[in-house]
Amino acid sequence: MxxxxxxxxxxxxxxxxxxxxxxxxxxxxxxxxxxxxxxxTRVLAEEYDRERGAIVVGGTNVAESVPTGDRLAYLRQYPQGPLYAAVTGYYSLIYSRTGIERAENDLLAGSDSRLFVRRLADLFTGRDPSGGDVVLTLDPAVQQAAMAGLEGVTGAVVALDPSTGAVLGMASTPTYDPTQLSSHDPDAIRAYWDSLEQQSPDPRLNRAIADNYPPGSLFKVIVSAAALEDGYRPDTVIPAPDVLTLPNTSTTLENFNGSICDPSGEQQLIRALTISCNTAFAQLGIDLGEDRIREMSEAFGLDGESFDIPLRVEPSGIGDIESEAALGQTSIGQRDVRMTPLQAAMVAAAVANDGTLMTPYLVDQVRAPDLSVLDQTDPEVFSEPVSEDVAGQLTEMMRSVVDNGSGRAAQIPGVQVAGKTGTAQVREDVPDHNWFIGFAPADDPTIAVAVFVANGGGTGGDVSAPIARQVMQAYLEGQGG
Known part of the structure; x- marks a missing residue:
């Protein structure tokens, strides 16, 4: 060759x-x-030949597949689509899947290894294969109250059972109808998708977990926790000047609307939290030092790491702190501090649960097509940021916020509520974000909640606190409380 x-x-x-x-x-x-x-989409088309399992809330299917008699044997529907869209996501022939539809796809589609025996039996008996059901932890009354409270605004609500971490409510607005993305008409699907693409803000974004925001004065709960763990008491007197010049700068920090926290220039820690005194907490954070603030933040979950519930949750964190001046701004929840609404609810839940933070979870159980339980979520401890004693002191201070301070709009007749407001600056000429976190009943908490309203234009006390009250009250009434 x-x-x-x-x-x-x-x-x-x-x-x-x-x-x-x-x-x-x-x-x-x-x-x-x-x-x-x-x-x-080839795999999706194959999945349409079998009945996809249901997503269940409170015994009712919020996502289900119905037979069509067409080439695609089953059609995915969402009977209360916009109400639960942030959690269920969508299951689309063209745009695939999101939310629980994606996170639990193997189980819903019937390909999960836990359904192997069922698939084997289907093969021998000739029975049509089908997927399993996913039962969520959501409480219908909480979800409805959250969505009603958020009507007309951009924001999110998260409610947790502080003793277990179960997610009782997860709402995000604006919302959309996932049923319109699950039809078998490609032109209709694309038309609806294009209409969503043109909307701002994007209705498909789950603002409860998929983005993070400056929390403003919510962060003062974490600074208070660090102080109490260091030996401060609620009645400890701390500096509260009218104006604070940040260390080694000519930059001054003022209180909301230039208000005076106390004519004496100092006040008790509990009073500083009650009226949300900026200068007091900026100086307190500086006095405690970056290490203590960062350590406590990370203990509450602001560690810059994402996690799954099983939906992916964006990280929360406090960012870099390069100076004492930056530490002062960080200590009032500004500068580079960012929280998801879920993370904010976790802060409230940890205080409510005697200082133990439970891992949040959305799936209560998964079931086979015959409704037998394949798996049940067992509550797990996420962290223990503060002692039971400190949690009790924080509860006392947060009760004062609702009883006597900026959180009065969260009061529920006959029920003691603990909470904290937050008003976070975004940038010049843009309305502030408005927050509230809280829990009830304060002496035996069964629900912890976080409310976020983007660019609400008011304060956390007058915009977000009333929504939190509605959500907590709806749950307590449903529990006979």
Missing amino acids: NAPLRRVAISVLVLFTLLIINVNYIQVVRSEKLRNNASN
């Missing part, structure tokens, strides 16, 4: 070898990843 032919033969052999390696790599190494790719 002459040299040119030999080179051609070697080249063909090398190319053929690379082709074999690539085919094996795709079929063996990448097969699972490609199968689970959200853009893989």
Whole structure:
């Protein structure tokens, strides 16, 4: 064989070898990843041939598949679509899936390993295969109250059972109808998708977990926790000047609307939290030091790490602190401090649960098609940021906020409520964000809540606190409280 032919033969052999390696790599190494790719509509089409499991809230299907008699045998529907869209997500022939539809897809689609025996039985009996059900922790009354409270605004509400971490409510506005993304009409699906694309803010974003925001004065609960763990008491007197010049700068920090916290220039810690005194907490944070503030923040979950519930939760954190001046601004929840509404609810829940923060979770149980329980979520401890004694002192201080301070609009007749307001500056000429966190009943908490209203234009006390009251009251009435 002459040299040119030999080179051609070697080249063909090398190319053929690379082709074999690539085919094996795709079929063996990448097969699972490609199968689970959200853009893989071929797999979606196969799944439409079987009945997809239901997503269940309070005994009612909030996502279900119904037979069509068409080429695509089942149609996904969401009977109360906009109410639960932030959690269920959508299951679309064109745009794949999001939310619980994605996080629990294997179980819903019937391909989960826990359904292997069922699939084997289907094979031998000729029974049509079907997926399992996902039962959520959401409380219908809480969800309805949250969405009603957020009507007309951009924001989010998260409610937790502080003793277990179960998510009782997760609402985000504006919202959308996932049923319109799950039809079998591609033109209609694309038309609705295009209408959502043109909306601002995006209705498909779950603001409870998919974005984080400056929390403003909510962060003072964490600074208070650090102080109490360091030996301060609610009645400890701390500096509260009218204006605070930040260390080594000419920058001054004032109180809300230039108000005076106390004519004496100092006040008790509990009073500083009650009226949300900026200068007092900025100086307190500086006195405690960055290490203590960062350590306490991370203990509450602001550690810059994401986690799943099983939906992915964006990280919360306090950012870099390069100076004492930056620490002062951080200590009032500004500068680089960011929280998701879920994280804010976790702060309230930890205080409510005697200082123990439970891991949040959305799925109560998963069931086989015959309704037998395949798996049940067991509550787990996330962290223990403060002692029971400090949690009790924080509760006393947060009760004062609602009884005597900026959180009065969260009061519920006959029920003691603990809470904290937050009004966070965004940038010049943009309305502030408005927050409230709280729990009730304060002496035996069964619900902890966080309310976030983006660019609400008021204060946490007058915009978010009334929504929190509605949500807590709806749950307590449902529990006979």
